[in-house]
Amino acid sequence: MAGFFSRLAGRGGSAVPGLIAEKIDPRTIEKLVASIPGGVVIVTGTNGKTTTTKMLVTALEHGGTSVLTNPTGSNLARGVTTALIGASRRGRVRGHGVAVFEIDEAAVRTLAPRLNPELIVVTNLARDQLDRYGELDTAAAHVGVAVAAARRAVLNADDPAVSALDDGRTAWFGAAAPIRRTMPHDRVLYGSTDPDAPAVALDATLEGVERSGDGQRIRVAIGGAVRQAELQVPGVYNGYNATAAVLAAAEFGVAPQEALAALEQMPPAFGRGQVVIYRNRRVRLLLVKNPAGFNQALRLLVDEPDPVDVLVAINDNHADGRDVSWLWDVRFEDLAGTPHRLGTTGIRAADMALRLKYAGVEAWAEPDLGAALDRIVSEAPEGRLVYVVPTYTAMLALLDRLLPGTSRAEAWT
């Protein structure tokens, strides 16, 4: 049976074969996972899952292992099942040494025990779309179940909601104090704990971050040496993601300098700092989903030395989170006084413009995504960097214009 489904899955990459297989044999996942020699790595957390997954896959493949992974956006049970079936023949996964799956924090509690993971990587835990995920305490408890199901964990020592999940089988990543202070975790953001140093010794430390072209130069201390890499992805948070990926790769025997060398070659994941050329302007896409992520995106904007044009695209469909109140928890006040020009678009363009108005930042509002993209690009001088900061479904809709001829499936992998 599985052979038939794997041919189906191989063509479309849709989640439908996964659903069918789940109905026919509810233990499909367990059986296929058992046939992967190196086992499964789970990457979960609120922000940075996609980029960290891509980084870890890149580092492991550079080390000579063929890695099975799930396409971005298919990070629930069906996406994982589909990926497993797509790689299988006669009931066994063939040709892959290890699997690295990005898994949504809402699904990880039930999925992790079925995947019998060798390793789990938890990037961070922040308040996210309360109408979908519920309270942060609940999400943390779910991820805790997954950590308990894994043989080893790579955890963020700087995020107390994550470090609390430690049960003694943890490799720790984090950042040196000056960097850590620029990345307040969610509990500090909401003021309920102090931002003191973590109480554990770090196995991998992000020691330095410095802008470099469209990306950044990072320094990571691991295994008694400090090593440097030029990443194509910008932002301190991606420095954290890289540190986590290098540490996770080391768990599989990939030397840190090899892992970092591999990361230098890695382009940004779709929408995660990726730069596309559109009508002679460089357009950088920064997906935002929650206050912590948006605050990270804002830091990139505030640090831009030259004026940039910024289009913020806020939809409120189910996948975006129907409640846009989180926009009031983002520190848009930091944009006041910058030379940047802002426009807003998407279903909730007016809400976004209103938030900016109360932050003392002028912005126009054009709910139509296409018209707004045309406007921001027309108003930007040629060669100027344009930031597009969309929620999930707004990004999908903008994709058709920014990357014409690219199917969504291609863009996501």
Added chain:
Amino acid sequence: MDVSGEAVIAHLFPQRMNIYGDTGNVITLVRRLEWRDLPVRVDLVPVGVEYDLLEADVVVAGGGEDTSQVEVARDLSERAGNVHRAVEAGVAFLVVCGTYQLFGRKFVASDGSELPGIGVFGADTIGGRGRMIGNVVVESDLGRLVGFENHGGRTRLDSGQPPLGRVVKGSGNNGRTGEEGAVVNNCFGTYLHGSVLPKNPGFADEILRRGLERRHGPTDLVPLDDTLELAAARVAAGRP
């Protein structure tokens, strides 16, 4: 403005009870005073910190996670006398979601455990299965209000306890009676967050006007350009 010359907004439990963008309510009140060149100060009042609410013109508090609500219930029981005196004196209150529930008599969770409230409102809240989540439109004496609700507690008002308004869309207090929120004197309780005040500028100004009157006398709040506020409210009212 005279008397102390400065409007005072007290933000209760700013860290514990702010999960639904509740800070937006404070930002809105502050800006709408600043845009009218009226001086304003914000006092943050965390859990366990002593503060005389009679020194404030407007008091704002929001919703929190379950663990926070337990701490806040304990804190409120200690400042209950002060809250009652402030409400009677005419201090304006906006209490949203979790704090609104604790301004009733009690919150009974679905497992039967009980959190005592301070009984400003004649209301009890019972935890229930399934959350009420979505955009809400309310008709009230203060006009049409638009917000977002996300709560599992069902609040029942006593027969003599006036609601803030009646839902035209959404669930409101309990999804059955059509009532939303509660009002005692200048104290407004509501499930509307999202944040409620930015998109309801008339409500924001009414809270400011009522709050300022006690210490500063009748205050003339000059009209502001609310085109964007009302446009955002219109869009929200049309969303699921």
